[in-house]
Each structure stands twice: as C-alpha cells, then as structure tokens.
Amino acid sequence: xxxxxxxxxxxxxxxxxxxxxxxxxxxxxxxxxxxxxxxxxxxxxxxxxxxxxxxxxxxxxxxxxxxxxxxxxxxxxxxxxxxxxxxxxxxxxxxxxxxxxxxxxxxxxxxxxxxxxxxxxxxxxxxxxxxxxxxxxxxxxxxxxxxxxxxxxxxxxxxxxxxxxxxxxxxxxxxxxxxxxxxxxxxxxxxxxxxxxxxxxxxxxxxxxxxxxxxxxxxxxxxxxxxxxxxxxxxxxxxxxxxxxxxxxxxxxxxxxxxxxxxxxxxxxxxxxxxxxxxxxxxxx
Amino acid sequence: xxxxxxxxxxxxxxxxxxxxxxxxxxxxxxxxxxxxxxxxxxxxxxxxxxxxxxxxxxxxxxxxxxxxxxxxxxxxxxxxxxxxxxxxxxxxxxxxxxxxxxxxxxxxxxxxxxxxxxxxxxxxxxxxxxxxxxxxxxxxxxxxxxxxxxxxxxxxxxxxxxxxxxxxxxxxxxxxxxxxxxxxxxxxxxxxxxxxxxx
Numbered sequence: 001x002x003x004x005x006x007x008x009x010x011x012x013x014x015x016x017x018x019x020x021x022x023x024x025x026x027x028x029x030x031x032x033x034x035x036x037x038x039x040x041x042x043x044x045x046x047x048x049x050x051x052x053x054x055x056x057x058x059x060x061x062x063x064x065x066x067x068x069x070x071x072x073x074x075x076x077x078x079x080x081x082x083x084x085x086x087x088x089x090x091x092x093x094x095x096x097x098x099x100x101x102x103x104x105x106x107x108x109x110x111x112x113x114x115x116x117x118x119x120x121x122x123x124x125x126x127x128x129x130x131x132x133x134x135x136x137x138x139x140x141x142x143x144x145x146x147x148x149x150x151x152x153x154x155x156x157x158x159x160x161x162x163x164x165x166x167x168x169x170x171x172x173x174x175x176x177x178x179x180x181x182x183x184x185x186x187x188x189x190x191x192x193x194x195x196x197x198x199x200x201x202x203x204x205x206x207x208x209x210x211x212x213x214x215x216x217x218x219x220x221x222x223x224x225x226x227x228x229x230x231x232x233x234x235x236x237x238x239x240x241x242x243x244x245x246x247x248x249x250x251x252x253x254x255x256x257x258x259x260x261x262x263x264x265x266x267x268x269x270x271x272x273x274x275x276x277x278x279x280x281x282x283x284x285x
Numbered sequence: 286x287x288x289x290x291x292x293x294x295x296x297x298x299x300x301x302x303x304x305x306x307x308x309x310x311x312x313x314x315x316x317x318x319x320x321x322x323x324x325x326x327x328x329x330x331x332x333x334x335x336x337x338x339x340x341x342x343x344x345x346x347x348x349x350x351x352x353x354x355x356x357x358x359x360x361x362x363x364x365x366x367x368x369x370x371x372x373x374x375x376x377x378x379x380x381x382x383x384x385x386x387x388x389x390x391x392x393x394x395x396x397x398x399x400x401x402x403x404x405x406x407x408x409x410x411x412x413x414x415x416x417x418x419x420x421x422x423x424x425x426x427x428x429x430x431x432x433x434x435x436x437x438x439x440x441x442x443x444x445x446x447x448x449x450x451x452x453x454x455x456x457x458x459x460x461x462x463x464x465x466x467x468x469x470x471x472x473x474x475x476x477x478x479x480x481x482x483x484x
Contacts, residue, residue, distance in 0.1 A: 151346025
C-alpha cells in the first residue's frame with residue numbers, strides 16, 4: 001500500500017552493528033536504514049541485514065558522501081555504488097542530503113549547509129538530476145542541521161528546501177530533529193516551517209536526539225530524543241500522513257529497553273498527530 | 286559576497302512563491318548559466334571549508350562564534366570517528382590520543398576516500414613516521430592494508446586477495462592478515478615457540 005506512489009514503510013530505525021541484536025528482536029519494524037558507505041561493494045551483505053530482508057523488512061541505503069550541494073557534479077563512481085547497493089538490497093528508494101561535504105578537493109567529513117541562493121538551487125537541481133539518471137529507484141533528500149547561516153540568503157530555509165524539491169522533483173526525507181535544531185539555533189518557527197514545505201513529497205522521517213552546549217543545540221544522535229522533538233513529530237503527523245518514521249542513534253548506545261522506549265514514543269507521537277488530523281483535501285499549493 | 290541580483294521578494298513562506306521565478310531569468314536552462322553558478326558556488330564553499338577545516342579566517346558576513354563552534358564540532362567528529370574505527374590504536378594511545386591526533390590533524394587533511402578508516406590509516410602512518418605506532422595500531426593497520434590499497438585520495442577496496450604481515454618485537458610475535466574478496470579477513474599470530482590461529 002503506498003501513499004501517492006511512495007511505499008508505506010512504517011516504524012524504522014537506523015541499522016548499526018551495536019544495535020543489531022536489539023533490532024533483530026524488535027518485531028514491529030517495517031524498515032531499517034543502512035549507511036551506504038559502510039557496505040562495501042565487494043563484501044557480502046552483513047548477515048543481520050540479510051536476515052531482516054528475508055523477514056520482509058525493507059532496507060533503505062542512506063548516503064552521506066554524494067555531496068549533491070557541492071559546486072562539482074556528483075562522482076559517477078559514488079552514484080554507481082549507491083545504485084548497486086539499492087539493487088542488492090531491493091530497496092524501494094535511496095536517500096541523501098541537501099548539503100555539501102567537500103569543496104575544491106578539501107573534505108570536511110560533515111554535512112554542511114549550502115548558501116540559500118538561486119545559484120545553489122540551480123546547481124543542486126542539476127546535480128540531483130544527474131543522480132536521478134544514475135539511480136534505479138527514486139531519491140529522497142534530507143534537510144540538515146547547521147549551527148550557522150550563510151550571509152546574503154535569497155530565501156529562508158523552508159523556501160529553499162521547497163524550491164529544490166519541486167524543481168528537482170524528488171521526495172523529502174524530513175529530519176524532524178534538524179528542523180527543531182535549526183529553528184532553535186537560527187531563530188525561526190518550526191511549525192511555520194512545516195506549513196511551508198511540500199509535505200506531499202514526504203517519503204519518511206528521521207527522529208534523533210541531541211544536547212545543548214554553550215547555548216547551542218547540537219544534533220549529536222548520541223542522546224535521547226527531546227520531548228519537543230516528539231511534539232514536532234506529532235505536529236507533522238497532524239498535517240500529513242507519514243509513510244515511515246525512524247529512530248537515528250549513532251553513539252553512546254543505551255540499553256535495548258531505552259531504544260525500544262524511543263521507538264514506542266515515535267509510534268505514539270505519530271498516532272497522536274494522526275488522531276488530531278481532520279479529513280480534508282490537501283490545501284497546499 | 287552579497288549577490289546583487291538578490292531576492293525575488295521578501296522572505297517567502299508560501300510554497301508556490303518559491304517556485305514562481307517568472308521575474309528572474311531561469312539560468313539553469315543554459316549550460317553557461319549553470320557553469321557560472323557552479324563557479325560562484327565553488328569559491329564560496331572552498332572559503333568556508335578552509336575556515337572550518339584548516340583554521341582559515343571566517344569569510345565575510347559569517348557569525349565568527351558560530352563558525353568557531355561548527356569548526357570545533359567538525360574536529361571532534363573527526364577525532365571521535367577515528368577512535369571508533371581504530372579502537373585498538375585509541376586504547377593503546379590512551380591519554381596521549383588527543384595530543385597526537387591534534388598534531389596529526391593540523392598537518393594532514395581528511396582523506397577523500399574511506400572516511401574515518403582512511404583517516405585512521407593516515408594517522409597510523411603519521412605516528413610511525415613521527416614517533417611510535419603502538420602494536421595495537423600496527424595490528425589494525427595490517428587488517429586495513431590487507432583489505433585496502435592506500436592511494437593519493439585515501440583507501441580503495443582491493444579486488445584481489447592480499448596478505449600482510451608484521452613482526453611485533455615487543456611481544457615477539459609475527460602477525461598476519463589475509464583477505465579474500467567475498468570470503469573476508471582472516472588473521473593469525475605466531476608467538477615465538479607456539480602457534481595460535483585467530484579468525
């Protein structure tokens with residue numbers, strides 16, 4: 001069953017070796033997301049991933065090194081690796097980011113924001129089109145968190161995200177914690193943001209936790225999900241049907257019970273939001 | 286740095302406004318336009334990347350304190366992910382890890398291929414050249430070298446089987462790693478006087 005052509009994914013989690021057992025034991029997961037760069041082309045798929053696939057759990061490869069927001073076009077070898085992985089996993093889609101990770105041969109090792117200018121929109125759209133041509137399945141793009149902003153923006157983040165998604169005609173991987181982080185650190189209204197982006201393009205959602213240091217909220221993926229992020233997730237579910245939502249945890253792995261509690265909280269937030277949603281035609285655009 | 290062509294209007298919140306650019310030239314439809322956009326973007330991004338990674342000056346218009354926080358965050362991530370990818374090396378260096386990694390990272394940029402594994406391999410190489418690479422680091426380097434070749438841009442997965450060996454004088458043992466594509470990595474150690482096979 002799909003939502004506007006996008007697959008219904010259900011409840012999910014970012015697969016990490018440290019969480020493999022907890023993930024294997026959780027019976028209600030509809031999907032897991034794997035870090036594309038952690039699965040080398042010449043190695044067999046990790047046994048836990050194969051086991052999840054044979055159980056009918058969807059596996060989605062998530063890339064971090066394509067750097068679609070770079071001035072340079074995406075590397076055909078990286079695209080080919082992502083495409084190959086999508087086929088090996090029988091994935092219904094792949095995901096990446098609206099960000100850059102390298103510039104002029106200098107690697108940053110981290111997702112960085114692009115200037116919110118029409119130049120960036122043009123370049124991103126061209127890069128995304130090149131990526132789409134090389135991929136056998138649809139592409140979803142994620143919004144990132146940033147501690148700083150570029151000067152001389154032509155538009156705000158919601159408008160920029162919208163322009164890129166609409167002109168490139170790709171799906172949205174909405175990281176709800178990144179929305180929270182940016183709203184908090186950069187001073188905009190998170191709910192207004194949700195109202196301004198094309199939720200009809202939503203493929204799935206990332207939910208993660210972070211921590212405050214020196215007055216700034218850091219998207220660490222190594223702390224519990226703040227209540228405010230669950231509330232924002234409920235607000236999202238109130239606005240649109242959510243095909244899939246997953247927990248992201250990259251470090252300071254807690255006991256299995258804590259992971260399960262957060263998965264339960266994601267499901268509860270989605271249900272809470274959906275119950276508030278009134279039946280209506282999509283009134284946007 | 287400010288773009289004179291600038292805005293299509295006040296900050297947009299309505300989705301359709303962002304898509305309607307009838308009052309601006311649609312530059313993306315021309316190859317030349319896109320090449321210009323790429324060139325402009327390349328310059329901006331390189332300046333920012335240098336500021337964040339190489340301790341360069343914050344470009345004009347940025348909040349210097351925020352950039353500083355971001356640069357620290359990126360550095361910590363680099364250090365943290367190398368320690369996670371090379372746990373034996375990190376444990377062996379112990380309290381020395383931070384100072385040694387600081388010194389290394391100040392002169393060696395992040396490799397393009399292979400992520401923290403490649404960064405750690407470069408760190409291990411730098412340690413060997415600038416002091417001591419602990420035995421745990423040498424063992425981990427063996428495993429990496431069996432699976433990958435090291436090139437100008439970082440690590441590349443080997444397509445053919447390979448083996449690497451090292452003599453660890455302190456523990457008086459020969460350690461080796463063998464890698465076969467689609468099979469995996471096997472390694473073992475020969476302690477003087479005794480065989481031990483570990484996989």
